[in-house]
Amino acid sequence: MEIDYKNVKVIGFDADDTLWVNETYFRDAEMEFSKLMAPYETANTIDQELFKKEIENLSLYGYGIKGFVLSMVESALELSNNSIGNNVIEAILNIGKDMLNKPVDLLEGVQEVLDTLSQDYRLIVVTKGDLLDQERKLEKSGLLHYFHHIEVVSDKQEANYSKLLNHLDIKPSEFLMIGNSLKSDILPLINIKARAIHVPFHTTWIHEQVIANENDNKKYKTVTSLLDVLTILGKNPKD
Structure with missing residues (x-):
């Protein structure tokens, strides 16, 4: 036709x-998040749980980096059974700030x-x-x-x-x-x-x-x- x-x-x-370019930065951020959470779960499980959390939060946070960061924080708390320290939260926030400052x-x-x-x-x-x-x-x-x-x-x-x-x-x-x-x-x-x-x-x-x-x-x-x-x-x- x-x-x-x-x-x-x-x-x-x-x-x-x-x-x-945009999605490439999200994939890089997911890899950084996976490294942070490596003591608690396998990389595959971390990726799956983060994705589930992002979808769960779409109606609340919408699309974008800020909602993604909040989903990483929530996933980190759940994956670690609320045992992660402030240094990990700070590292997640820095991942988000780095994304926002990308060229x-x-x-x-x-x-x-x-x-x-x-x-x-x-x-x-x-x-x-x-x-x-x-x-x-x-x-x-x-x-x-x-x-x-x-x-x-x-x-x-x-x-x-x-x-x-x-x-x-x-x-x-x-x-x-x-x-x-x-x-x-x-x-x-x-x-x-x-x-x-x-x-x-x-x-x-x-x-x-x-x-x-x-x-x-x-x-x-x-x-x-x-x-x-x-x-x-x-x-x-x-x-």
Whole structure:
């Protein structure tokens, strides 16, 4: 099935692992946490318990580094039967602070793609996570001037996107979403008849992993690089 992009007026970009590196830092933090908790459990059990705690806390803390740190603290207390010392709590907090202070490393082609598409489309960011952290990363990225609107949502479901399109006063066929997560950035858009392009990142949080069926795959494009989006939309890089 050929996908028609000619009516697209607004292009939404996911932020983490679409514009810049993010999930890699979480995997590194999990390894540091596992080392801290090694006296109490195996690495596999530590990873499983931390993931369970993160999912349990999503409705309370939402997505982002701060909620992740709180989940690490709670997991550490449970895994150690409340026997960990203040030094371990301090080490966990430092893991979180280190994550918040990481550089914003842009992924390949981001600058070129935004520079080109901003000439013909209204560009926005649609991301989830901690508002302060996402604003910080956008500021540090040097990309803020490309975007007409920044939307930080608690979750990325069909209702969230429909509300956003109403706010932007556009039809689903006039909106294209670009992101790395099938669960958050692609399938909800397909379900509301919008457009979507999947740009996989090499590391994906297990909570974001889904298996798309064959019919779903016919309704969106998957590319290996963000630069491929320019080809799909028939745009040449700005001279």
